[in-house]
Amino acid sequence: MTSRYRILSCDREEFSQLRRELHRRAFPNPELAERVRSILERVRAKGDTALVELTRELDRVALSPSEFCRKDPPKRPAAAIHKALCWSLANVRRFARASRPKDWRIRNREGAWVGERFLPLERVGVYVPGGTAPLISTALMTIPFAREAGVREIAAVTPPPIDPVLYYALRSAGATEVYSLGGAQAVAALAYGTETIRPVDKIFGPGNSYVVEAKRQLFGLVAVDLLPGPSEVAVVADEHAQARFVAADLLAQAEHGPSSRILLLTPSRKVLEEVIAQIEEQTETLPRRSMVESVLRDHALFVSTRTLEEALELVGEFAPEHLSLAVRRPHEALRQVRHCGAIYLGSYSPVAAGDFLAGPSHTLPTGGSARAFDGLRMEHFFQRTSVLEYSKAALARVEPQIARFAQIEGLAAHGRSASVRLDRGIRAKEAGLLAEKGPFG
Structure with a gap:
């Protein structure tokens, strides 16, 4: 052999x-991390000016701030290509709709309603790799999830010059804005915002090592999907x-x-x-x-x-x-x-x-991270909020337990916030609790 x-x-x-x-x-490469940190700082400090400079230096393309945003109508590609794009879009949209998270609620032990509410994010950014291999499929496997989730503003960024089929796919998938920007500087623009680009709430999409490192460093300032x-x-x-x-x-x-x-x-x-x-x-x-x-x-x-x-x-x-x-x-x-x-x-x-x-997104965890992370899914485009509703009777059943927790943790106002609603001789009760021994007798 x-x-x-x-x-x-x-x-x-x-x-x-x-x-x-x-x-x-x-593990991140220290030298790469430092180069990306420098790019992010330039964009944060200089905005559009830095984007112009970095696009010229790194992409060898001269663009003014007014040229970053593509607003021209896309040209429909040849019939066979158009059919393939439509086929993919239909599958992804159907998968997205089927996997949409739903609000739910149950009654807990004391009879209160508890549950979750899911609301779509308001503004997201999607990075789509371009250059020598424009990943048209990435546009089709990311943006439709946002659109089906109900995200109102979807800002797509991709390196210049933008491939015409990719531009058509971005618009067809539902991007509300398309920017000729690539690399770590594009991620920085989405996170910080510039004079031309408003900041987003969350950034999605794969990219090269610079893009991934930029997402890693900006996590916290902005949410990110994963680091593929x-x-x-x-x-x-x-x-x-x-x-x-x-x-x-x-x-x-x-x-x-x-x-x-x-x-x-x-x-x-x-x-x-x-x-x-x-x-x-x-x-x-x-x-x-x-x-x-x-x-x-x-x-x-x-x-x-x-x-x-x-x-x-x-x-x-x-x-x-x-x-x-x-x-x-x-x-x-x-x-x-x-x-x-x-x-x-x-x-x-x-x-x-x-x-x-x-149908499922091809943005997936790599480098062994699938042990703890999953791929892009519909739920990533929603904000999950817990919802609780107590009646007076439900609160009465559990108020003694709230009082105990307040005593153990030394948070008297927490206990009072429950007992005051039931008008139960608050001062006498608090005095009794404070006089008791600690949690272990």
């Missing part, structure tokens, strides 16, 4: 080592897997960029060898061959496990952005899997379907 790739046959000792290796944590890094995929395959399908899914993620990561886990040595042979054959015809080969060389791992259960355990440690279960019984395997951004079941569920048009 070729030695160009990293291939492991997992025995008991290697299994423990591999578990530790696959359990990842993403380089794309990644893991495939768990058994002896029934189609090698050419598996290879195609691995290569599809490898062409996202030189930092993409791909992982194959299989108990079948035969399948592993066939997949590698298919990878070499299919790579020959890819336009991004050099990029794909660098990923295969530096960021690909092929693991021959002892059992399917072992493969499923290892993929949980990896916590991938995308997981393909190319196994005979994918629904059984699904029950054994945790920590994934998105899961694709069976041989005929390509990851590309999720990337482009299936």
